[in-house]
Amino acid sequence: MTKNTTINYREKIEHSHVYDVAKITPLEFQPNLSARINNRVLLKREDMQPVFSFxxxxxxxxxxxxxxxxxxxxxxxxxxxxxxxxxxxxxxxxxxxxxxxxxxxxxxxxxxxxxxxxxxxxxxxxxxxxxxxxxxxxxxxxxxxxVHPYDDPDVIAGQGTIALEILNAHPEPIEAIFCCVGGGGLLAGIAAYVKAVRPEIKIIGVEAKDAEAMTESLKQGKRVMLDQVGLFADGAAVKQVGEHTFALSQQYVDEMIVVDNDAICAAIKDVFEDTRSILEPAGALATAGLKEYAKRNNLSGKTLVGIASGANMNFDRLRFIAERAEVGEKREAVLAVTIPEKPGAFKTFCRLLGDRNITEFNYRYSDPKEAHIFVGVAIADPNESANLVADLIAQGLPALDLTDNEVAKLHLRHLVGGHAPQAENEVVFRFEFPEKPGALMKFLDTMGHDWNISLFHYRNHGADFGRVLVGMQVPPNEQTEFAEFLQNLGYPHWDETHNPAYKLFLG
Missing domain, CATH: 3.40.50.1100 (Rossmann fold)
Structure with a gap:
């Protein structure tokens, strides 16, 4: 028996003191998204609270x-x-x-x-x-x-009042309710109340792909501590869920869904198109998970409820979201195509694209025999991307689908055409730097070696961290020292030296 079984959460939620400051938020029908996924989508508008969050x-x-x-x-x-x-x-x-x-x-x-x-x-x-x-x-x-942000029975009960409002507003059948998950307070509160009152309703938690602490904990049957978390959905970036929230989730949560950043961006756009409101990334997690659940289970005609949990968006982040929303919605394919460097080749390439809209095109002359093109193409569905790649290859134009390649979408689209054959022993790493003065100097000081920086790309996305792509020339006999440098630095990092997009455009 867990400590949570001694607490009557239904009673605590029904007697919570929240309405001195919080308001009963609307449960709104989303016409565009509902039509697109062929289910009835209702959004609980917690972004409309006085502090724009639940x-x-x-x-x-x-x-x-x-x-x-x-x-x-x-x-x-x-x-x-x-x-x-x-x-x-x-x-x-x-x-x-x-x-x-x-x-x-x-x-x-x-x-x-x-x-x-x-x-x-x-x-x-x-x-x-x-x-x-x-x-x-x-x-x-x-x-x-x-005052703990999530792991406290009174905090959990306060968040659970959202469930009470949903069920009062919609007594008709509901297939599932979707909640964003960071530390688990929102999920635990909603799950505890719904399962006490309407146990037939499924409770689905949704986490970002690089911050799935609850998903992993439920899989392993114990709370796990993640080594690091991605910060795009910063409102839900927690390395370890709470004791109370984990125990309640074990009892009451039906399923967890993990979504990537592109899916989150697409969900932000979906909500904007229906409400003209802009959710923060964590605030759109439930909508992204709702869409994935409906697709995965081939649902039709069901009522699905998502919690729009927050709208404290940094304005500078909108550029990144706008760039990635179409990819996340599977409406854009990002391709690398190699064509002969000769007259008429470009026209042949464009003819193969047909009447598809070109969303992005990057090219720079670098070789007298062949040209590498980075191109974005509007598509109607994911299968169209695979068919287009197959058509290009069949016509003798080697093509690579980069739609799911993070380095390509985040950095290389801004660096195309920069081959550097003289950069011997180059290793390429993707880092997340704290977005504050001195972060780069810490990188350079910790490096403490004479490794030449052969590539550097940074772009501000209005977040609490910066995404940086760095190339360094590290001789093979200094790999041990390089590994020690990465460990001492302490910044999240990913080795992209063998990334095919890097090899094609910059290697």
Whole structure:
């Protein structure tokens, strides 16, 4: 018996204190998305809360339940985003002190939003983990109460009020409810209530491909700690789920779905087309998972509910999302095509494309015999991409489908035409740098070697981290030192030396 079985979550949810600050958000029909996937899609608009996120519910429910003398001493939280704003607004309503520890990498827009609610902001460390440790220190030294972002029964119950509202708004049959998952508070709260009231409704958790802590934990039957997490869906980038949330998910969650960044971008566009609202990446996870579930199970005519969990979007990130949405929706194929460097070859290539719309075209002369072209083509469905590649190859034009190649889509499309045969012993790595002053110098100082940097590409995407592609000339007898450098650096990294797109355009 787990600790959660002693808690009546249905009762806690039905008696939660959330509506002093939170509002009952609409459950909206999505006509365009519903028509496209042939199911009835309803979106629970938590992006319409006063802080543009569901996090307000759990934070306030926890704080409102504290004894008066405890509340007077104040609360503390560690967060870089939505939870911070929820705690700050709750403290403002309850008239108590709130201290929020945020990583130094937190964008200024988020820091200012928290300060505007009257909270004290302390910047500490490079990551949420650093901020969390600092918050626990201050909790003891200043006798504050820590408000956990997800692993607390009162926080879980506050998030569970969303389920109560969904079932009140839609008493008719529902096939499944989809929730984004970071630490698991939203998923656990909704699952606990729905399974107590309408157990026939499936509860599906959705995680980003590079941050699937709950998926792995449920597979292994224990909480696992991920070595690193991708930060695109930063609102759900958690290395380890909570004890309470994991136990509840084991009891009540029917399935987990993992989606990639392109699918998230496509979901943001889907919601925009129906609502004219722009969700943050974590806020669109449920919609991305809903689409994947319907496709995977060949569903038709069912009612599917997704939680639009947040809309605290950095404006600069929109460029990246717009670039990737069509690929995520399988409406664009990204190809590398080799054609003879002779008159008429380009015309032959274009004729083979037919009346398809060209979305991107990159080419630079580099060889007297053949030309490598990076091209984006609008397609109607994924099968069309494979057929197009086959047609090109049949006509003697070697073609490679790069639609799922992260390096190609993120970096090489901006670097096409840069062959460097003189760059001997080149290794190519993709890194995620903290988006803060000094990150590059740390890279160079840690390198501490005379390895020549032969390629470097960085592009700001309005995130808390930067995506960087680096080529370095590392002699074979120095591979051990290079491995030590990567370990000491501590930045997430991926070896792309043998990536076919790199070989074709830059190797």
């Amino acid at each position: 996090k307000l519910r759990g934070a306030y429910n926890k704080m409102a339940s504290l004894p008066t003398d405890t509340l007077k001493r104040g609360v503390i939280a560690a967060s870089a985003g939505n939870h911070a704003q929820g705690v700050a607004m709750s403290a403002q309503k309850l008239g108590c002190r709130a201290v929020i520890v945020m990583p130094t990498t937190t964008p200024l827009i988020k820091i200012n939003a928290v300060k505007a609610r009257g909270a004290e902001v302390i910047l500490f460390g490079d990551s949420y983990s650093d901020a969390y440790v600092k918050a626990l220190e201050l909790e003891k030294s200043e006798q504050l109460t820590f």
